Each structure stands twice: as structure tokens, then as C-alpha cells.
Amino acid sequence: MLGALIIVFREVIEAGLIIGIVLAVTRGVPGRGRWVGAGVLAALVGAGLLALFAETIASAFEGAGQELFNAGVLGIAVVMLMWHNLWMAGHGQEMAASMAEVGKAVSAGKRPLAALAMVVGLATLREGSEVVLFLYGIVAAGASVSSLLLGGALGLAAGALFTALTYYGLLAIPPRHIFAVTTVLIALLAAGMAAQAVQFLDAAGLINIMGQRLWDSSAWLPQDSIFGRLLHTLVGYTDRPTELQLIAYVVTLAIMAAMTWIAGSSRRPRAV
Amino acid sequence: MDRVEFLHIAGQRAMTRAVGTILLSLTLTAFAAGAQDFNLVIRDHRFEPAEIRVPADKRVSLYVSNEDATPEEFDSTALKVEKVIAGRSKALIRIGPLTAGRYEFIGEFHADTAKGVVIAE
Numbered sequence: 001m002l003g004a005l006i007i008v009f010r011e012v013i014e015a016g017l018i019i020g021i022v023l024a025v026t027r028g029v030p031g032r033g034r035w036v037g038a039g040v041l042a043a044l045v046g047a048g049l050l051a052l053f054a055e056t057i058a059s060a061f062e063g064a065g066q067e068l069f070n071a072g073v074l075g076i077a078v079v080m081l082m083w084h085n086l087w088m089a090g091h092g093q094e095m096a097a098s099m100a101e102v103g104k105a106v107s108a109g110k111r112p113l114a115a116l117a118m119v120v121g122l123a124t125l126r127e128g129s130e131v132v133l134f135l136y137g138i139v140a141a142g143a144s145v146s147s148l149l150l151g152g153a154l155g156l157a158a159g160a161l162f163t164a165l166t167y168y169g170l171l172a173i174p175p176r177h178i179f180a181v182t183t184v185l186i187a188l189l190a191a192g193m194a195a196q197a198v199q200f201l202d203a204a205g206l207i208n209i210m211g212q213r214l215w216d217s218s219a220w221l222p223q224d225s226i227f228g229r230l231l232h233t234l235v236g237y238t239d240r241p242t243e244l245q246l247i248a249y250v251v252t253l254a255i256m257a258a259m260t261w262i263a264g265s266s267r268r269p270r271a272v
Numbered sequence: 273m274d275r276v277e278f279l280h281i282a283g284q285r286a287m288t289r290a291v292g293t294i295l296l297s298l299t300l301t302a303f304a305a306g307a308q309d310f311n312l313v314i315r316d317h318r319f320e321p322a323e324i325r326v327p328a329d330k331r332v333s334l335y336v337s338n339e340d341a342t343p344e345e346f347d348s349t350a351l352k353v354e355k356v357i358a359g360r361s362k363a364l365i366r367i368g369p370l371t372a373g374r375y376e377f378i379g380e381f382h383a384d385t386a387k388g389v390v391i392a393e
Contacts, residue, residue, distance in 0.1 A: 067355075130356065133343045133356055137382075138342075203365075204366075211331070212369060216371075222349075239349065240349075
């Protein structure tokens, strides 16, 4: 039971952190619950299918199917996050300047919602399929189903509580700062995902360059500790990054910053 | 678009795909030839051998065969690997180049028994 609890909790907090951020970013937007809910639901169905076809996917592309799939999922999420920040820089800022409610500003456009729902879905998909496979393995090994369900449910509850903490923590930020804070959060989230994606491409054998590790901070802050995991999901912390990972991280941040600056400055004359 | 143009575009796409496939397989083959291979077995939720010595600063391929009926996840932040291996199937895991040292890994789905270490030297 404890095993199920720990694994489910570990996977749920990774997806939960992203769901919490997305909910905070979209606060006050009508219909955001439906979008985020649909993203999670679609992902849970997808996770089941993914677990079912795990072997087929893994053996595709000469055994690199799983890595390529993960890199693809992360890559799409990065693009969606970029799209969201670009849209917010172009529209959100000037609307917020003329409206009291930040929520109303965002509600004028549904497009970032679809992008964010997809990010939530992709995060849930990746973590969810691992949970499904793990739980299946335990059942197949003949463990009692009731203790498994109890452990899984407790893990899920703990993960949901964590999501709620993330959400309400972010809500404590004053509305006039929320644009800046969420823009930076999403940029860091995307940069971390990009660094993970290039590592999967490396593991798939598609990229064979710059695989040397740059530093090892695992003695001070191990990536598999709870705090390390949180930082890993949130800002892309890696205790043994490769050269390529750092480049992917910095380039993603630079692209995000450039897009936000260009979109923001082209709007500025009208806002003033 | 007319039929000829369509066929032309379709032909180009097929060509691009073919080239892509050839490039991918070339990369993978070049890789397999240059890298050193090591075999691992998962049996009764344990790794055999539980200790693998590999050359440092080289890319290495681990062929992991899961002989159990249940899936396992080869997991190691030290090696930067997170890979699910279905029950009764094999997986190729590429690691390295590694600085000399010890790199622990676990089977995340059975973390109490499935433990191992890669030693790069």
C-alpha cells in the first residue's frame, strides 16, 4: 500500500504543479474549469491507452520509440507555453491596463486556454501512463487490490492537496504583479521541458553531441529528493546537466524573452 | 491543384520520408557499431548483474531484458534515464559519456528489490 501511495503521489505532484500554475494563470476566466478538466480527462484516457500500447511504442523506431514520444510530448508543451506567453504579452498587458479585473482581460480570448489545456493534458499523460503501468504491475503480481486502491487513492489525495497549495499560494500574489510572475513561471517551466526534451533525443540516439555533463550538484541538492523534484518540474533543475541541456534551457528562455519583448513593445505606444 | 502536381508533391513527401528513415537508421547503426554493449536481465524484480563496469567517457548501450511478466521502469537521475520496459520484453538504454564514478539505478516499480549500479572507470 505504501509503495502505491508513494509512486502515485510522486507522479501526481509533477502533473499537479503544472495544473496548479495553469489554474492560477487562468483565474477568473470563464470556462477554464471545463478546459482544464477536459485536458486532464483526455490525458487519463490517453494514459490508459499509452500503457496498453507501451510495448508497441517502445519497440518502434528501433527501440527509441518511447524516447521520441516523450521528446515529442515535451516539445509540443514547450510550443504551447510559448504561444501562451506570446499571446499574453500582445493582448493581456494592454487589456489589464484598461481593466480592473485581470480575469476579464484574459477572458477576452479563448486561445491561450486551449494551449494551456493541452499543456495540462500532456503533463498528465506522461505521469499518468507511469501510474497505470505501475498499478497494473502490482495487480498482476497478485497484491491485494483493496490495499492497492487505498494506497493509490491516498497518493492521489495528497497530490491533489499539493495542487491546491500551489494554486492558493499563487493566488496570494497581488493582481498587478500576476502577469509578470506567471510569465516568468511559464518561461522557466518551458525552458525546463526543453532541457528534458533534448535529453530524450540524446537517449534516442538522434543527437550525439554535447553529452558531457557540466556539473554535479547531486551532493547538495539531489534531484530525486522532494525539493529537487519540485524544482525540477518548476524551473527545470537538473543535478547533472549536459552541455546540450543548458543550451536548450538558455535558448528557450531567450526566445521567450525576445517574443515577450517584441510583442509587448509593439503594443506599448497604444497603451500609453 | 492538378493531378500531376499532386503526384509530384506526394512523390517528394515519400522521398523526404525515405531519406529521413535512411538517416535515422544510419545514425542508429553508426551508433550501435561505435558504442559498447552490455546486457542486463530483470528477473523476480532484481537486476542481474546488479553491478556493471563500463568504460568512462564513452557512450554505452545497455540491453535490458525484462523476464518478469510485469512492467518495470528503469530509473536513474544519475544516468539520466527513465524508461518503461514492458513485461517479457527487451529495451535498449543509451547512457554516457560518463565521468568515472558510481551511478546507481533502480527499477522504480519495485524499488525495494530492483537496485543496481553502473561503475564507469
